[in-house]
Amino acid sequence: MLSGKNIVLGVSGGIAVYKACDVVSRLKKLNANVKVIMTKSAVEFVTPLTFQSLSQNFVVADMFEEPKTWDVEHISLAQWADLFLIAPATANIIGKIANGIGDDMLSTTVMATKAKVLIAPAMNTNMYENKIVQDNISKLKKYRYEFVEPESGRLACGDIGKGKLASPENIVKEVINILTIEKDLNEKNILITAGPTIESIDPVRYLTNRSSGKMGYSIATEAVKRGANVTLISGKTNLDVPVGVKNFIQIESAKDMYDEVIKNLEDNDIIIKSAAVADYKPKSKSNKKIKKSDEDLVLELDRNHDILKEIGKIKEDKILVGFAAETNDLIENAKQKIKKKNLDFIVANDLTQEGAGFGVDTNIVKIIDKNGNIEEYPKMNKSDISNIILDKIKLLLEK
Known part of the structure; x- marks a missing residue:
């Protein structure tokens, strides 16, 4: 279904990182090409080797590590992507994107891409409902960034409320919608x-x-x-x-x-x-x-x-x-x-x-x-x- 489609997955730091492994697995089963960028915080939860094995591509986790190719890596990844997916997306990465901050590989690559960006937030309920975070999300929606809404339930911290990363199934469904639905009403x-x-x-x-x-x-x-x-x-x-x-x-x-x-x-x-x-x-x-x-x-x-x-x-x-x-x-x-x-x-x-x-x-x-x-x-x-x-x-x- 996604044969020939190029997806960059940005993984930011949070307990929901483990669900991103399932997302990569599901995308690969649909024949998508997947490359993963991890923040330094994300590496604390799941090793790059896990995503490398699942995606069958090198994982980028450090902006200043030795490059795998002679391309300017954040630019080449930005241009390669048909879709840029960020899951899980913390309040931190959402705030960076909303305010034009590029200080690591993930945030700089998002700044450079012209592909559609799909964001799947995951955080504590109080953080998600914080007015600053909601303002950042609203700002990005106005710029036509798309979101997979978080789910409600018991969070890792023990709180009950909205903030759980959407299920891998729902995230992949949104990816399919974006990449396969014909734009037959374009600009109408x-x-x-x-x-x-x-x-x-x-x-x-x-x-x-x-x-x-x-x-x-x-x-x-x-x-x-x-x-x-x-x-x-x-x-x-x-x-x-x-x-x-x-x-x-x-x-x-x-x-x-x-x-x-x-x-x-x-x-x-x-x-x-x-x-x-x-x-x-x-x-x-x-x-x-x-x-x-x-x-x-x-x-x-x-x-x-x-x-x-x-x-x-x-x-x-x-x-x-x-x-x-x-x-x-x-x-x-x-x-x-x-x-x-x-x-x-x-x-x-x-x-x-x-x-x-x-x-x-x-x-x-x-x-x-x-x-x-x-x-x-x-x-x-x-x-x-x-x-x-x-x-x-x-x-x-x-x-």
């Missing part, structure tokens, strides 16, 4: 909306819905992997911003979302509206908490902008994809939306089906195009559905 500009909107009643109460944002965030994740420039406009969720998203905009109300969509519309070729936008908002918002009384509370509601319909009126040659989450008359309601909102196709799901809709990692969808053609899909991961949606967009782009 895609605007995606996700999550719920909030309509305030008073400073304490609001109207919202059950959307978790998982579908939209999954589409954004897969679109980035396929080379797209993604703008993600999202209501409040508990999800991390997908790595590589070019422009992330958080909103609260339907009006906020309308304003941001219109503002960013011209710069995008493709619009995917997966957000669950409130159809109505309170006619008036109280500036003070509404106190409980013996009388019933009556809320008058006004219509919000129909964002999808407004885009449909002015979309010109843009591709416009909508979503329909229904509890009854799914196909009929979805077809009406296609016509009213000038969609290229719609992704429809029945919220009454187990494993479909809000708050879960799976979905069960029907995709209906503007000619009335219907394709049905069984329950599958939202990442798989995301790629089906992107495949259909790719076909439209090719027409």
Whole structure:
């Protein structure tokens, strides 16, 4: 699967170094070429001979050791790499990269490479959650460095929390994704909306819905992997911003979302509206908490902008994809939306089906195009559905 692919593995010092041995073994079994750079601290946990035996290549552990070739070693390794993987990545090496410090073989080689860099952090929970470390990670994500998120569990120090190195299986999976996924949406500009909107009643109460944002965030994740420039406009969720998203905009109300969509519309070729936008908002918002009384509370509601319909009126040659989450008359309601909102196709799901809709990692969808053609899909991961949606967009782009 990875035949002919060149991977430089940077190993920094931490107890999780032993897992990096498994990573090398798995990559070699997939026929990748692997060369390892170790920091001085990493050598204290596992000897270079171990990685040399597994990778079948010399290991570099000292910037000033006698070179194995007459090349300038950190430059030649940087140019050789198709992918630069750092696992485990300590707070120290993350901080060096984020701040342009190159004071050993690993940090200087990372500075010199133009290959994609994939970082797998591993450290104590308190270190990982430290604001400085999180700021460094955020900075690197903005520069399009990719991350394999650490796992939660019992750490070597005995603490329980997030900070464990991701499993070798998951690390290798991300390597495969980066090196083998076709960049068929390269430089396409895609605007995606996700999550719920909030309509305030008073400073304490609001109207919202059950959307978790998982579908939209999954589409954004897969679109980035396929080379797209993604703008993600999202209501409040508990999800991390997908790595590589070019422009992330958080909103609260339907009006906020309308304003941001219109503002960013011209710069995008493709619009995917997966957000669950409130159809109505309170006619008036109280500036003070509404106190409980013996009388019933009556809320008058006004219509919000129909964002999808407004885009449909002015979309010109843009591709416009909508979503329909229904509890009854799914196909009929979805077809009406296609016509009213000038969609290229719609992704429809029945919220009454187990494993479909809000708050879960799976979905069960029907995709209906503007000619009335219907394709049905069984329950599958939202990442798989995301790629089906992107495949259909790719076909439209090719027409």
